[in-house]
Ligand SMILES: NC(=O)C1=CN([C@@H]2O[C@H](COP(=O)(O)OP(=O)(O)OC[C@H]3O[C@@H](n4cnc5c(N)ncnc54)[C@H](OP(=O)(O)O)[C@@H]3O)[C@@H](O)[C@H]2O)C=CC1
């Protein structure tokens with residue numbers, strides 16, 4: 001068989017099929033393989049219009065590829081990736097490249113890279129964001145790992161990625177599993193923004209008594225300003241979709257129990273391991289989990305009935321709500337980027353935060369107007385530890401802080417649950433506290449467990465006799 005294809009895709013579902021079509025549109029000769037015969041047929045039908053082929057046999061698929069072979073996986077993350085690699089690797093030649101573009105856990109990626117390098121195969125983990133439309137017309141791409149392999153992929157990735165001001169939304173992220181790590185944190189920020197928008201919907205509906213049409217208009221207006229983002233745009237559009245079955249709004253017929261696939265949870269787990277707090281992202285993960293306790297929530301709603309959280313001055317409240325959302329969105333990015341800052345040092349990823357902000361400006365789910373400011377902040381201060389410390393961001397935070405306090409005060413006073421908003425404010429207030437009450441925690445630990453403490457006026461560790469019974 002003639003080896004004429006530049007890249008082969010395994011997994012022709014939502015992401016794989018669309019990314020392959022994107023590559024074909026960009027002039028690359030590409031081919032696909034899937035264990036599902038329907039997907040092969042579907043791609044073959046597309047193949048008549050594009051420069052691509054699909055194989056039903058893994059052997060034929062592998063033989064059709066030029067050397068070194070570039071094989072991308074877009075199959076469900078987890079054990080399926082291992083089983084595909086196991087089936088595939090005996091068919092490969094030293095120097096071939098496997099690119100895992102799914103949402104794999106970064107520790108799996110580190111392990112797979114080691115296992116495959118023992119066999120002389122290059123492996124790199126690559127995050128892709130943008131969903132179906134992004135994959136088809138231009139995603140944001142986060143490749144990490146083997147730099148030689150990246151060199152072999154660079155031209156294809158730059159061609160298919162989204163572009164902002166002509167710049168491709170792809171960059172070499174760093175060594176090891178850094179690509180998958182950065183994609184995981186991207187998703188953590190995604191969870192926080194989605195939760196904030198859900199809470200905003202709840203506030204507009206319950207504190208302001210807004211209809212779905214009115215909520216659409218508010219989101220439309222905000223999306224024309226500094227809050228412009230892909231997530232606000234799709235959220236806005238949800239408020240005009242009607243249910244063909246009932247004629248009502250589809251949103252009103254969707255169960256209030258949120259699901260997840262794991263990337264948000266992993267972000268929270270890693271942040272705990274690294275002791276780098278990201279409470280707003282954690283709240284977003286936790287609140288999805290809490291939503292599943294529907295029966296308990298219904299029972300407790302009867303025991304603790306809610307008071308009507310109506311806001312008095314609606315015109316003023318809506319201004320403050322826009323400020324509070326902006327404050328919380330800045331905080332979500334700040335937490336994610338702070339986690340990347342810490343991970344870069346701990347895992348020696350050598351991350352370039354300004355490059356990451358740059359490639360998140362287009363194609364991905366968390367693309368937003370704000371990323372332009374974030375990109376500028378990290379461009380001028382590559383060593384910036386925390387976004388809050390940037391002068392431009394600090395000026396914005398100072399201006400919108402009163403609105404943030406006013407909204408959270410209202411929801412707390414009236415019992416409207418806003419876990420992400422509340423945690424964003426508590427995080428901000430803790431981080432801007434020069435002297436925290438943590439001295440008391442240290443005293444408590446030393447009192448009951450002789451865990452020792454450090455003093456403000458002398459180097460060293462100390463233990464005190466707090467309890468005369470033990471003296
Ligand atoms: N959907 C999205 O918006 C995004 C998804 N991702 C990630 O991309 C990856 C793929 O997601 P997505 O495209 O949505 O998933 P899909 O389920 O739509 O597609 C996966 C495809 O892989 C096939 N497949 C499963 N096992 C094998 C195998 N052993 N050999 C060959 N093909 C196989 C599946 O077939 P079958 O259905 O018969 O099992 C299916 O056609 C996941 O890791 C996901 O988390 C990343 C960014 C965005």
Ligand SMILES: O=C(CO)[C@H](O)[C@H](O)COP(=O)(O)O
Pocket residue numbers: 103128129130131187190259260261262263264365
């Ligand atoms: O990677 C993505 C976008 O960037 C996926 O759409 C995301 O994984 C969805 O996650 P979940 O199902 O946990 O909400």
